[in-house]
Amino acid sequence: MPHHHPDPSTVLAYAAGSLPTAFAAVLAAHLEVCPTCRAAVRDAERAGARLVEQQEGAALSSGARDAMRARLSGTAMAPRPLLHDAPRTRDPDRLPASLQPFFGPRYSDLRWRRVVPGVQYLRAEADADGGLMLLRIAPGRGIPLHRHAGHELTMILDGAYADALGRFGAGDVADLGEDVEHQPVTVPGRPCICVAATEAPMRFQGWMARALQSVLRL
Numbered sequence: 001m002p003h004h005h006p007d008p009s010t011v012l013a014y015a016a017g018s019l020p021t022a023f024a025a026v027l028a029a030h031l032e033v034c035p036t037c038r039a040a041v042r043d044a045e046r047a048g049a050r051l052v053e054q055q056e057g058a059a060l061s062s063g064a065r066d067a068m069r070a071r072l073s074g075t076a077m078a079p080r081p082l083l084h085d086a087p088r089t090r091d092p093d094r095l096p097a098s099l100q101p102f103f104g105p106r107y108s109d110l111r112w113r114r115v116v117p118g119v120q121y122l123r124a125e126a127d128a129d130g131g132l133m134l135l136r137i138a139p140g141r142g143i144p145l146h147r148h149a150g151h152e153l154t155m156i157l158d159g160a161y162a163d164a165l166g167r168f169g170a171g172d173v174a175d176l177g178e179d180v181e182h183q184p185v186t187v188p189g190r191p192c193i194c195v196a197a198t199e200a201p202m203r204f205q206g207w208m209a210r211a212l213q214s215v216l217r218l
């Protein structure tokens with residue numbers, strides 16, 4: 001069971017169909033393993049349905065109403081959440097269903113690109129409407145202090161890291177707003193694999209560049 005969850009505002013945005021695709025994919029991956037957040041999404045969708053029925057647009061902008069309608073009718077671009085419990089026996093080689101359209105079904109088929117020793121990444125193949133990438137970081141590796149330029153949603157898929165906010169293991173989400181500074185260190189034993197959605201790919205490039213520059217100096 002995950003210990004770190006997305007911000008309630010991120011869950012609401014997901015339920016309303018207004019999260020960018022990359023963020024929705026990461027959030028849906030968390031929903032696959034988090035009954036607490038699945039319940040929160042269901043509550044928000046019910047509340048949204050009531051709003052649409054009762055207000056008929058008075059309280060919602062037409063854009064928000066359209067997004068909600070699309071969401072409720074299943075035509076939203078964002079991947080649909082799996083609102084049922086995941087099977088008990090999970091194939092450890094299979095990626096979460098919501099990430100498979102972007103990266104394929106199996107970890108063993110991923111073609112990692114090494115950026116520096118100990119750090120590999122893989123960018124989403126499909127257009128993810130924002131940055132979406134997998135990171136694989138060697139055990140016991142420090143990623144130096146860095147500042148986020150925009151909203152970033154990260155979920156741990158395997159392994160773990162720790163920073164000032166706590167220990168983040170498989171299923172946990174770090175929902176970091178702008179101007180959050182942190183200094184994660186992957187735990188020993190196994191590589192940390194995570195998926196990260198970022199608001200602005202170019203800024204993330206900048207972040208990667210700065211972080212990896214510092215990694216090289218370690």
Ligand SMILES: [Zn+2]
Binds near residue numbers: 002005006030036037
């Ligand atoms: Zn959760």
